[in-house]
Amino acid sequence: MNKxxxxxxxxxxxxxxxxxxxxxxxxxDRLSYRSPNRVSGEQVTPREQALRDQxxxxxxxxxxxxxxxxxxxxxxxxxxxxxIWMVAQLHLxxxxxxxxxxxxxxxxxxxxxxxxxxxxxxxAYEFTxxxxxSFSLTATFGAALTFMLIALYPKFxxxxxxxxxxxxxxxxLLFFFEAGxxxxxxxxxxxFSKRVHLLLGxxxxxxxxxxxxIANAWLTxxxxxxxxxxxxxxxxxxxxxxxxxxxPINIHRIIANVAFGGSVAAAYAxxxxxxxxxxxxxxxxxxxxxxxxxxxxxxxxxxxxxxYWLASEIYAFSQTMGLTMMGGAFxxxxxxQAVLIGCLFLGANYYLWLGMGRIDGAERFRPAIKYLLGxxxxxxxxxxxxxxxxxxxxxxxxxxxxxxxxxxxxxxxxAKNTAVNILILTTYVSFLLYRRSGRIPGVPxxxxxNLIQFVIFAVTAAIVIFFGIYGYxxxxxxxxxxSVPQVLSVLLAMIAVTTIDVFMMRGAKQTEVRWGQIPNxxxxxxxxxxxxxxxLMGLMGYVRSGLRxxxxxxxxxRDNSPDAFTxxxxxxxxxxxxxxxxxFVLIGLVFWLASLAGKGAHHGAVEAAHGEPPMPAATQxxxxxxxxxxxxxAEADLV
Amino acid sequence: xxxxxxxxxxxxxxxSTAFYTYVGQLVPQKEVQPPEETKMSATMTTADLVTTxxxxxxxxxxxxxxxxxxxxxxxxxxxxxxxxGSRAATRIAGMSxxxxxxxxxxxxxxxxxxxxxxxxxxxxxxPIGLTDDEIRAVIAYLQSLGGTPTVTMQTAxxxxxxxxxxxxxxxxxxxEGSTAAPAGAEVAAAPAAVAAAAAPAAPRAPDxxxxxxxxxxxxxxxxPAPALEQLSGKGEPxxxxxxxxxxxxxxxxxxxxxxxxxxxxxxxxxRKGGGA
Numbered sequence: 001m002n003k004x005x006x007x008x009x010x011x012x013x014x015x016x017x018x019x020x021x022x023x024x025x026x027x028x029d030r031l032s033y034r035s036p037n038r039v040s041g042e043q044v045t046p047r048e049q050a051l052r053d054q055x056x057x058x059x060x061x062x063x064x065x066x067x068x069x070x071x072x073x074x075x076x077x078x079x080x081x082x083x084i085w086m087v088a089q090l091h092l093x094x095x096x097x098x099x100x101x102x103x104x105x106x107x108x109x110x111x112x113x114x115x116x117x118x119x120x121x122x123x124a125y126e127f128t129x130x131x132x133x134s135f136s137l138t139a140t141f142g143a144a145l146t147f148m149l150i151a152l153y154p155k156f157x158x159x160x161x162x163x164x165x166x167x168x169x170x171x172x173l174l175f176f177f178e179a180g181x182x183x184x185x186x187x188x189x190x191x192f193s194k195r196v197h198l199l200l201g202x203x204x205x206x207x208x209x210x211x212x213x214i215a216n217a218w219l220t221x222x223x224x225x226x227x228x229x230x231x232x233x234x235x236x237x238x239x240x241x242x243x244x245x246x247x248p249i250n251i252h253r254i255i256a257n258v259a260f261g262g263s264v265a266a267a268y269a270x271x272x273x274x275x276x277x278x279x280x281x282x283x284x285x286x287x288x289x290x291x292x293x294x295x296x297x298x299x300x301x302x303x304x305x306x307x308y309w310l311a312s313e314i315y316a317f318s319q320t321m322g323l324t325m326m327g328g329a330f331x332x333x334x335x336x337q338a339v340l341i342g343c344l345f346l347g348a349n350y351y352l353w354l355g356m357g358r359i360d361g362a363e364r365f366r367p368a369i370k371y372l373l374g375x376x377x378x379x380x381x382x383x384x385x386x387x388x389x390x391x392x393x394x395x396x397x398x399x400x401x402x403x404x405x406x407x408x409x410x411x412x413x414x415a416k417n418t419a420v421n422i423l424i425l426t427t428y429v430s431f432l433l434y435r436r437s438g439r440i441p442g443v444p445x446x447x448x449x450n451l452i453q454f455v456i457f458a459v460t461a462a463i464v465i466f467f468g469i470y471g472y473x474x475x476x477x478x479x480x481x482x483s484v485p486q487v488l489s490v491l492l493a494m495i496a497v498t499t500i501d502v503f504m505m506r507g508a509k510q511t512e513v514r515w516g517q518i519p520n521x522x523x524x525x526x527x528x529x530x531x532x533x534x535x536l537m538g539l540m541g542y543v544r545s546g547l548r549x550x551x552x553x554x555x556x557x558r559d560n561s562p563d564a565f566t567x568x569x570x571x572x573x574x575x576x577x578x579x580x581x582x583x584f585v586l587i588g589l590v591f592w593l594a595s596l597a598g599k600g601a602h603h604g605a606v607e608a609a610h611g612e613p614p615m616p617a618a619t620q621x622x623x624x625x626x627x628x629x630x631x632x633x634a635e636a637d638l639v
Numbered sequence: 640x641x642x643x644x645x646x647x648x649x650x651x652x653x654x655s656t657a658f659y660t661y662v663g664q665l666v667p668q669k670e671v672q673p674p675e676e677t678k679m680s681a682t683m684t685t686a687d688l689v690t691t692x693x694x695x696x697x698x699x700x701x702x703x704x705x706x707x708x709x710x711x712x713x714x715x716x717x718x719x720x721x722x723x724g725s726r727a728a729t730r731i732a733g734m735s736x737x738x739x740x741x742x743x744x745x746x747x748x749x750x751x752x753x754x755x756x757x758x759x760x761x762x763x764x765x766p767i768g769l770t771d772d773e774i775r776a777v778i779a780y781l782q783s784l785g786g787t788p789t790v791t792m793q794t795a796x797x798x799x800x801x802x803x804x805x806x807x808x809x810x811x812x813x814x815e816g817s818t819a820a821p822a823g824a825e826v827a828a829a830p831a832a833v834a835a836a837a838a839p840a841a842p843r844a845p846d847x848x849x850x851x852x853x854x855x856x857x858x859x860x861x862x863p864a865p866a867l868e869q870l871s872g873k874g875e876p877x878x879x880x881x882x883x884x885x886x887x888x889x890x891x892x893x894x895x896x897x898x899x900x901x902x903x904x905x906x907x908x909x910r911k912g913g914g915a
Contacts, residue, residue: 230764274644319758320766323704323716332666339662386666475754524651531655539659550673555765559673566671573663577656584652588645 071155072561080152081563082575085545087148089538089579090586091141093260095215096253096537097587098138099208100261101127102185104295106201113194123288127265128186129594135182137586139175153561156552163227163234164218167241171214178207209254216249217241222553223544224317232556244317248310249544255306259299260533266292267530268591270523273516275595282516289526290355296533297348297431301424301494305487314547321547321554329566330543335386336573338416340536342380345423347529349376352434354522360511362437375426382419387411409472417483418468421490425460428494432501438511441504449504453497460493534583538576546572674699679772685779685788692780695773700762702777708784717759718752724786731879737790738797740778744769745798749902750875763798771799842900845907870908878905 044052075083105127112120149157161168181204188197220243221227227239234240269289276282315322324330353369356362385407409415443449467482548554550564558564677695696702705717727736731750734742742749747759762769762777769777772792779790790796849855849867857864870878882901 271644271648274648315758318760318766320701320704320760324701327704327716329669329671335666336659336662340659524647527648527651528655531652532659535656535659549671549766551766555768564673568668568670569666570664570668573660576663577660580656581652588648 069155073152073154074562075152079563080148080561084145084148084152085542085575086579086582087141087145089541089576090583091138091145092541093534093537093579093583094134094138094141094586095212096257097261097264098131098134098182099212099254100257100259101131101134101265102182102201102204102208103258104262104265106198106205108291109201110198113198119284119287122284123291125189126284126288127292128189129597130265130268130590131182132186133590133593134587135179137590153552156557159232159553159557160218160222163221163240164237166237167214167217171211174207174211174214178204178211181207212253212257213246213250214241216253217243217246219545220245220249223321223548224314225553225556228556230556232553244313245310248306248313252303252306252310255299255303256537259296259303260537262292262295262297262299263526263530263533264292264587266290266296266526267587268292268594270526271591272595273523274520279516284515286358286516286518289523293348293351293526293529296529297427300344300348301428302491304420304424305491308483308487318554324549325543325547329549330546332386333539333543333569333572335384336569337536337539338380338384340532340539341420342376342384342423344529344532344536345376345427346380347525347532349373349427349430351522351525351529352430354519354525356434356437357519358514358517359434359438360514361439362434365433365437368433372426372430376423379419379423379426382410383416383423385410385415412472414468414471414479414482417471417486418464421464421486422461424490425457425464425493428497429457432497435501435505438513439505440509442507442509443504446504449500453500456493456496460489463489531580531584534580535576538580539573542572542576677770677773677776679770679776679792681792683776683792685791688776688779688790688792689783689788690780691773692776692778692783695769695777696780699767699773700769700777701767705759715755718755720781720784722785724782724784724788727781727786736782736786737778737794740781741774741797741799744774744777746899749899753874771796774799842903845900845904848900848904867908871910873909875902875905875909878908 072080074080105124108120108127109124112118112122112124181200184192185197185200185204188200192200217240221240224244225240226243227236227241228234266289269285269292273282273285273289276285311322311325314325326334349372356365387408441449464486467486471479471482546566548559549566550559551557552559675698677691677699679691683691702720707715707719709721710719723740724736727739728734730739730752743759744762747761748757751757760767763771763774775790775792775794775796778796779788782788782790843851855867856862858867858870860866879901882905
């Protein structure tokens with residue numbers, strides 16, 4: 001088509017519209033009635049006069065309008081609650097990442113400093129590269145959250161300020177210091193001496209943790225208020241900070257942040273692995289993915305124990321709130337949580353089993369994998385079994401009651417606690433087998449060590465199962481206390497077995513670990529794990545906040561907004577999903593920007609480091625084998 | 640055709656979230672609305688109160704989060720409420736059904752039914768925050784579970800605004816329309832012996848009461864009354880009844896003892912005898 005013709009048509013259209021508009025306005029003026037007695041200078045039509053009067057009345061009304069403090073304001077379409085929910089969740093996800101990565105980056109850097117191995121330093125730097133953009137996004141979403149709170153929930157925000165205003169200045173100052181530490185830690189990587197740089201990392205972690213503790217005080221106060229009168233008047237800010245759930249949330253979040261941060265960093269490594277062009281790059285990112293996943297799973301294993309503490313504090317504060325969580329509106333949420341955690345355990349184990357393929361000598365453990373898989377699956381199924389199910393009248397009659405004659409027994413806490421503890425123990429065994437792959441212990445007492453480890457596992461499993469079965473024969477008040485010996489026995493078993501293993505593997509013979517030679521789908525497993533961790537954080541954030549139900553501050557400040565109801569779990573999961581996908585779009589941007597920064601001199605150093613011969617066994621990466629140069633031919637077979 | 644890596648990753652992320660969202664749709668979907676304000680009026684009859692009380696118990700009161708009605712087997716968090724209307728008058732000697740139910744609602748941890756743990760919040764305070772009239776309706780409904788409801792809007796409810804917290808003296812006199820406790824051998828004696836004067840506002844600790852009333856001067860080895868240590872292990876209701884039937888003359892006490900104080904003392908004696 002002729003471009004001139006199109007342009008001419010557009011011009012003609014615009015001119016035509018302008019002409020019609022002018023004509024309409026002119027005709028309207030001429031058609032308006034004008035009094036013949038008016039002075040010619042006062043060409044005001046009755047319509048114009050009416051409009052003037054109306055405007056003047058409005059101006060007068062505006063002048064005399066009284067100030068009224070708004071309690072709430074609305075966001076169109078999605079509503080205020082969903083808007084603030086999503087922004088708060090995004091802020092929290094980025095904040096968790098920014099707090100977690102420096103923690104394990106510092107540890108890895110320290111290992112590199114002590115072992116003089118440049119690969120650890122390069123790895124720590126690679127993790128830290130993800131921080132600067134994430135920090136900006138954290139601050140952006142934090143500011144958005146603050147402004148939205150002020151705009152949408154002014155009265156409630158004002159109340160929080162009345163209680164917590166003394167904490168604001170320290171928070172701002174700490175944030176300022178965190179920015180200083182973070183940027184000097186990242187940009188000063190090659191400028192400061194190693195000791196000074198490590199000190200910067202320590203400062204970054206301390207300040208970041210302090211910031212989180214302050215913010216946690218605000219949100220836990222909303223759940224389990226303290227330090228205020230029954231009417232809500234402040235008695236003591238410190239008591240308000242030191243409420244029932246403050247310290248449990250602090251500990252729970254530190255651990256969960258590390259698990260989440262490790263999984264997202266592993267997803268970054270997976271992304272880079274899939275894009276890698278050279279065997280050296282693949283080896284580096286395979287190792288990085290392994291370390292990220294190792295960090296995530298190591299932090300994930302003790303997380304349920306921190307969760308128990310948090311839940312017990314919620315019960316201690318209010319049985320009503322505790323029962324709402326576990327037996328009321330939110331009880332079915334824990335079935336969704338069980339599915340998520342089951343997927344995490346399955347994914348984490350599967351990744352470890354795939355990883356054994358890159359270690360010579362791992363074949364001897366292959367037969368054990370099917371049994372481990374069976375155990376993980378059975379435990380997963382028990383954990384995800386609901387106590388009662390929605391049934392028709394016919395089904396109820398066939399079952400002989402609301403509970404299934406067999407499955408009903410598996411839906412109670414005795415069975416679930418047992419299943420989750422065995423699940424943790426099984427995953428730990430998988431990790432131990434991976435760690436043992438390709439290693440032949442050199443100490444003479446190795447057979448005895450193996451026997452002791454086996455006995456520890458057997459005794460622990462027996463304790464867990466014993467309390468699980470015994471729980472069916474005692475009252476609820478007694479049964480609930482059984483989780484403590486179950487949890488402690490698993491925790492002690494993991495510590496004891498690890499300690500024995502560390503001593504047993506000193507000076508062990510190590511076969512080659514072919515980093516980079518792992519199937520591509522192992523990388524997709526890492527991405528799946530990161531998505532699952534993120535989704536789990538979103539879900540558990542919802543239950544923590546949702547427990548307040550129709551209260552802004554539980555029992556003190558009631559929510560009178562149209563959003564005061566507790567939504568269905570289906571709705572909540574949709575909001576969580578949208579937020580998670582938004583997070584991954586944004587974290588994708590972070591990954592891309594970080595990859596741009598990796599093309600410099602440091603990248604060359606990384607590649608050069610990976611070309612070096614294998615490091616001695618004493619300096620192996622945590623839980624894994626040595627890091628030799630990969631063999632391209634073997635890689636081609638696997639990918 | 641080679642699929643870009645970014646697209647593959649996006650598909651993994653979308654499919655994973657879609658799966659979890661799908662799981663979220665499979666579980667029961669319940670939207671929990673905030674409790675509505677109950678409409679109460681001075682003209683409500685006992686039958687009206689029972690109906691309203693049932694609504695409150697099932698809704699705003701959140702009672703059924705923990706209690707059940709008519710559950711006969713399996714584990715129970717808190718006592719089953721079926722038959723509470725007939726049991727209430729027999730739980731504590733000297734207390735009518737209305738007084739007992741009111742006490743369990745306003746001060747739920749004063750008396751714990753054997754076999755259960757404390758944990759119920761006072762229903763007149765947030766987060767439940769029932770008004771006195773709403774509590775009146777709840778009492779009427781609970782009376783109807785196995786008993787005969789007698790509460791009206793004019794019935795004096797202990798602890799309600801404008802009503803003094805009942806001392807053991809007031810507890811001895813059944814409230815209007817309530818069912819009096821049956822007269823047993825131990826519980827028949829009027830508890831007035833321990834309530835000669837008005838109860839002080841702030842409750843005193845059991846140790847302070849033991850010291851103040853010089854209990855050990857009679858309750859000791861070689862004395863006519865059983866030693867305080869021997870009281871350890873007895874049931875709270877038994878000790879409370881014994882306290883109510885205390886033979887000492889009112890002049891023996893320097894001040895009266897509130898019901899809450901008497902209960903705390905009974906609990907203390909049951910647990911530790913006279914020891915700290």
